Amino acid sequence: xxxxxxxxxxxxxxxxxxxxxxxxxxxTYNSAAGxxxxxSIYPQxxxxxxxxxxxxxxxxxxxxxxxxxxxxxxxxxxGDDNNILxxxxxxxxxxxNDRSGYRDVVSMIQRVIASVKAKPYVGKNFEVHKDDIPWAxxxxxxxxxxxxxxxxxxxxxxxxxxxxSALV
Numbered sequence: 534x535x536x537x538x539x540x541x542x543x544x545x546x547x548x549x550x551x552x553x554x555x556x557x558x559x560x561t562y563n564s565a566a567g568x569x570x571x572x573s574i575y576p577q578x579x580x581x582x583x584x585x586x587x588x589x590x591x592x593x594x595x596x597x598x599x600x601x602x603x604x605x606x607x608x609x610x611x612g613d614d615n616n617i618l619x620x621x622x623x624x625x626x627x628x629x630n631d632r633s634g635y636r637d638v639v640s641m642i643q644r645v646i647a648s649v650k651a652k653p654y655v656g657k658n659f660e661v662h663k664d665d666i667p668w669a670x671x672x673x674x675x676x677x678x679x680x681x682x683x684x685x686x687x688x689x690x691x692x693x694x695x696x697x698s699a700l701v
Contacts, residue, residue: 540658540690542617546605548656549619549685550574553601556648562599562637565626565678572641573600598626598678599637608689615689616662621645623681635670638681642668645683655687662686 553574561569579597601623608617623641627634646666653663668683 542605542608542689544656545617545659545687545689546576546603546619548659549603549621549687550576552648552655553603553621553645556644557601557641560644562625562641563627563634564598570599573597575600575602577604578602598624599641600624601641610691613691615691617687617689619685619687621683621685623683625679626677627679628677632674632676634677634679635681638670638679642670642681642683649685658690660688662688 553572557572557574559571561571564570575597579600579602601621604620604622606618606620608615623638625634625637625641627637646668649661649663649666653661655661662685666683666685668681670681671679
């Protein structure tokens with residue numbers, strides 16, 4: 534039996550991106566441009582900067598806020614289990630004098646947790662391990678930019694062995 538091409542590791546990452554787009558549809562947060570913007574979802578990393586890397590105004594970590602990166606970091610196939618680890622990286626912006634921008638990051642994290650706890654399946658057949666979701670927010674003063682991260686472990690369908698046609 535051949536593996537369904539819609540059930541690969543990259544399909545799992547894409548399915549998480551699609552789920553995040555649904556979770557944050559219609560939701561806006563403050564941006565470095567001074568207007569409220571919807572959350573941008575990026576697989577693996579932010580876009581390449583369009584300017585001098587030393588110029589903070591061209592750094593996507595600044596200009597693309599608010600955003601979530603879905604970074605595929607590792608996986609493990611053990612017996613019939615095939616698990617992958619995705620790190621979600623959250624970026625937000627807020628110029629409030631009380632440095633309350635971290636609240637936007639925590640809000641984004643909480644929205645993802647609530648969605649995953651309610652519906653742990655994403656895409657066709659990927660299950661998020663909903664009972665183990667570590668997360669953290671940046672503890673350094675990066676105001677007005679705020680960052681956080683969350684770890685999601687997903688089960689991906691196992692690989693099936695196929696007989697070698699030369700031996701059959």
